[in-house]
């Protein structure tokens with residue numbers, strides 16, 4: 001298939017766009033990735049340059065082509081029970097100490113296609129029994145949120161789900177959904193998803209006992225990280241927990257949080 005060439009000026013324009021909107025820093029090495037991901041949109045509109053696509057995208061309404069560009073420039077890799085030590089910590093340290101009395105709430109703050117949110121839901125349902133809980137998942141990409149809301153996954157994407165949970169919480173697809181797996185309805189009803197851009201001021205997301213903010217900080221520079229962490233700490237209940245990804249760090253920017261383990265923090 002024909003590959004369009006992106007000039008430095010064009011690449012810089014898209015780079016500035018995604019940084020301004022989402023805080024995502026694209027290094028020079030991402031040039032060919034940007035060109036291949038956005039190339040499909042040039043073909044879609046029969047355009048012959050990235051500049052023409054940029055002009056069309058910038059002139060589009062917020063939920064139109066701009067959103068598609070955001071969807072294409074974010075990296076959404078995720079899987080069920082990713083970084084299992086976090087789930088072990090939750091099951092062995094946090095949940096047994098939970099006194100109940102109100103709804104236990106977790107926010108999966110860059111949820112991608114929902115695997116993290118549903119992994120948390122399975123664990124809470126299993127460990128909290130009849131005590132109430134809710135999961136909120138959010139992301140900046142409309143495409144991944146749509147998939148998350150469906151809760152339908154390909155069979156080859158479910159490796160991390162413990163066997164017992166597969167039987168208890170997942171339905172095997174039949175007919176047109178052969179080869180897929182659907183998260184069962186009772187669990188899906190306790191998990192909601194909405195669009196939240198972490199770079200912007202947060203509007204009424206509420207307070208949470210735990211926030212999972214994993215594998216997204218790596219895309220931000222230090223100032224954006226600081227701003228995001230500050231906002232998220234305000235959304236934690238007193239003594240609430242913040243989990244970040246294993247390859248991420250809050251070095252120098254964890255005001256208001258004590259470090260429990262290298263990627264696990266608690267609000268002071």
Ligand SMILES: C[S@@+](CC[C@H](N)C(=O)[O-])C[C@H]1O[C@@H](n2cnc3c(N)ncnc32)[C@H](O)[C@@H]1O
Nearest residue numbers: 022074076078110112140141197198214215216
């Ligand atoms: C690699 S995925 C991480 C998914 C999951 N948390 C995990 O650890 O498997 C990163 C997600 O962050 C989202 N993201 C990037 N910038 C964002 C922003 N400014 N606001 C909200 N979500 C953002 C992307 O759309 C993407 O789905």
